[in-house]
Amino acid sequence: MAASTPGARSARVPVEVTTVGNTVALRLHGDWRLERVGSPAPPAELTRRLGTAPPPSALVVEGAGVERWDSALLVFLLRLLRLGEEAGVPLVLRDLPDGAARLLEIARAVPPVQRRGRRTAPGPLQAAGAHALALWREAMAFLEFLGEVVLALGAFLRGRARFRRADLLLFLQQAGVDALGIVTLITFLVGLILAFIGAVQLQAFGAEIYIADLVGIAMVRQMGGLMTAVILAGRTGAAFAAQLGAMNANEEVDALRTLGVSPVEFLVLPRVMALVLMMPVLTVYAMLVGILGGAAVAITVFGITPMEYFYETQSVMATDHFVAGMIYAVTFGALIALASCLRGMQSGRDAAAVGEATTSAVVTSIVLIVVADAVLTVVFDAIDL
Amino acid sequence: MAYGSRVIQRDLSFTILRGDIFVIMGGSGCGKSTLMRHMIGLKRPAAGRIVFDGVSLWEAEAEERARLLRRAGVTYQSAALWSSMTLAENVALPMELYTDLSPAEIRELVALKLALVGLAGLEDAYPAELSGGMRKRAGIARALALDPEILFFDEPSAGLDPITSRRLDDLIVELRENLGTTVVLVTHELPTVLGIGTNSVFLDAEARTQRAVGDPKRLAETCRDPVVHAFLHREEPAEVSTP
Numbered sequence: 001m002a003a004s005t006p007g008a009r010s011a012r013v014p015v016e017v018t019t020v021g022n023t024v025a026l027r028l029h030g031d032w033r034l035e036r037v038g039s040p041a042p043p044a045e046l047t048r049r050l051g052t053a054p055p056p057s058a059l060v061v062e063g064a065g066v067e068r069w070d071s072a073l074l075v076f077l078l079r080l081l082r083l084g085e086e087a088g089v090p091l092v093l094r095d096l097p098d099g100a101a102r103l104l105e106i107a108r109a110v111p112p113v114q115r116r117g118r119r120t121a122p123g124p125l126q127a128a129g130a131h132a133l134a135l136w137r138e139a140m141a142f143l144e145f146l147g148e149v150v151l152a153l154g155a156f157l158r159g160r161a162r163f164r165r166a167d168l169l170l171f172l173q174q175a176g177v178d179a180l181g182i183v184t185l186i187t188f189l190v191g192l193i194l195a196f197i198g199a200v201q202l203q204a205f206g207a208e209i210y211i212a213d214l215v216g217i218a219m220v221r222q223m224g225g226l227m228t229a230v231i232l233a234g235r236t237g238a239a240f241a242a243q244l245g246a247m248n249a250n251e252e253v254d255a256l257r258t259l260g261v262s263p264v265e266f267l268v269l270p271r272v273m274a275l276v277l278m279m280p281v282l283t284v285y286a287m288l289v290g291i292l293g294g295a296a297v298a299i300t301v302f303g304i305t306p307m308e309y310f311y312e313t314q315s316v317m318a319t320d321h322f323v324a325g326m327i328y329a330v331t332f333g334a335l336i337a338l339a340s341c342l343r344g345m346q347s348g349r350d351a352a353a354v355g356e357a358t359t360s361a362v363v364t365s366i367v368l369i370v371v372a373d374a375v376l377t378v379v380f381d382a383i384d385l
Numbered sequence: 386m387a388y389g390s391r392v393i394q395r396d397l398s399f400t401i402l403r404g405d406i407f408v409i410m411g412g413s414g415c416g417k418s419t420l421m422r423h424m425i426g427l428k429r430p431a432a433g434r435i436v437f438d439g440v441s442l443w444e445a446e447a448e449e450r451a452r453l454l455r456r457a458g459v460t461y462q463s464a465a466l467w468s469s470m471t472l473a474e475n476v477a478l479p480m481e482l483y484t485d486l487s488p489a490e491i492r493e494l495v496a497l498k499l500a501l502v503g504l505a506g507l508e509d510a511y512p513a514e515l516s517g518g519m520r521k522r523a524g525i526a527r528a529l530a531l532d533p534e535i536l537f538f539d540e541p542s543a544g545l546d547p548i549t550s551r552r553l554d555d556l557i558v559e560l561r562e563n564l565g566t567t568v569v570l571v572t573h574e575l576p577t578v579l580g581i582g583t584n585s586v587f588l589d590a591e592a593r594t595q596r597a598v599g600d601p602k603r604l605a606e607t608c609r610d611p612v613v614h615a616f617l618h619r620e621e622p623a624e625v626s627t628p
Contacts, residue, residue: 034532038486039486039487039494070532075490078500098563099562099564102563103559106501106559107497108500110500111505112506113507115506115510351468351469
């Protein structure tokens with residue numbers, strides 16, 4: 001049998017239909033490969049004959065003339081068998097090529113599995129209910145996972161957590177040093193953009209010097225932490241989810257459990273600690289780079305001297321802004337770590353599931369970052385921070 | 386065969402004849418699967434030639450090599466079904482890519498291939514819904530998609546119970562006898578080696594070369610190499626020298 005390849009097929013199916021008495025005979029001959037005949041339907045004459053009353057007493061298929069064959073012949077014979085069964089006419093197979101009859105037997109040996117029909121699409125109310133329940137389950141899973149991480153952290157503080165210190169150092173490097181390049185680029189550009197946007201308005205009042213106030217406060221209070229969080233969610237969070245998902249698929253997580261080691265302690269805790277520790281450090285760095293970005297615009301485009309810019313920045317910078325920025329940073333770091341590790345641990349055991357877990361980790365992290373940002377902003381306003 | 390400067394196997398020489406069930410056997414880590422990866426075009430040998438139907442696989446142009454490899458079907462150790470596709474989509478993909486069959490024709494052929502491996506009616510199932518043995522059989526159905534002349538199996542019995550393994554062996558024999566397909570099997574399962582193999586090569590991890598070539602049943606009776614003898618009789622090998 002040869003693989004079929006695209007090409008011209010013979011239009012005529014090599015079969016002759018004859019009627020002898022009350023028996024219909026099909027004589028197959030010639031080349032019955034896919035590339036020659038495609039997947040031929042039973043001849044119209046046969047279908048017509050089977051539809052007339054009284055139906056023939058038998059349908060005889062003579063295969064002695066078949067020279068070459070492959071799956072095309074088998075598919076044709078299966079169709080004939082089905083047609084015969086539907087019409088209640090027995091099919092008699094004669095002189096089929098070696099192997100073809102046996103393969104037909106194999107193909108029909110196991111009856112088709114009757115799978116339960118697909119469920120019909122739920123109504124809007126049912127869908128809303130299912131969605132609400134899914135959200136509730138998600139929230140519970142997140143809380144449960146948070147609890148496990150807190151317990152693992154407690155074990156760590158008591159010196160009882162089991163994980164490899166080398167892993168923690170590696171994750172600190174992955175979450176911190178390795179991210180410096182992208183954090184530098186993005187936050188410098190954000191500072192630059194903020195300066196340009198602010199300058200357009202401030203220039204109208206001759207108040208370009210306040211670019212320093214705008215960029216400084218924005219970067220320290222909000223944008224430094226927010227941009228670093230988004231970068232880490234897409235970079236480190238996605239990597240953590242993919243690593244844990246792949247480990248789940250390879251049964252590495254099960255192997256830890258059977259060894260009596262808590263996967264949350266061994267796998268999740270070092271990742272969470274790395275992100276929570278590195279996030280404020282990177283945020284401070286992002287604040288400074290963002291301010292430099294603003295300075296680049298103010299100095300080169302609007303003629304403000306470096307001394308004026310940095311004096312203005314220093315004068316407007318209050319400790320409150322920095323404290324608020326750090327609270328944002330630690331919160332974002334914890335949320336990214338929890339969301340990405342949770343998605344990784346929840347991942348299924350195949351390649352598609354690992355991909356879904358990674359995507360879900362990034363989406364969940366960013367949603368949580370934005371929600372937390374909004375909540376903290378309202379709280380800080382209420383407590384005058 | 387080598388990974389960088391590390392030689393896995395050297396001086397391999399054997400011929401697979403049309404209609405053979407050729408077994409690549411040997412202990413763990415001897416390079417059985419690596420040899421198969423060379424034969425199915427996934428890895429270029431460090432030296433030497435693999436000749437398929439008169440054409441040197443790795444000296445042929447990439448397009449010619451791809452055309453040659455389409456005449457082969459491969460079943461991987463983990464079945465390697467695409468998890469985001471149904472069984473029908475898994476089996477249909479090679480036909481969609483390399484034939485001009487209509488979707489209706491492909492559907493019929495997919496049903497046939499799945500029926501041949503005993504999975505009729507499971508067209509809409511996803512790989513994750515199947516047992517290990519069913520996944521293996523679905524992998525065979527996909528390997529059969531283009532009516533291959535040669536079928537490769539990497540550890541077909543791995544992870545399966547003995548009964549399912551024997552059923553899979555029977556299926557391999559049926560496919561070979563009725564489709565006229567040549568079969569190349571990578572395995573260290575003795576029941577498979579001795580039960581269905583008609584020709585074989587024994588690779589040795591220590592010597593890093595082949596120790597024997599031939600019908601495994603005959604090797605079990607006549608081969609004097611202590612490592613091959615021990616392997617085929619489930620014995621601890623005695624102290625042996627490398628050839």
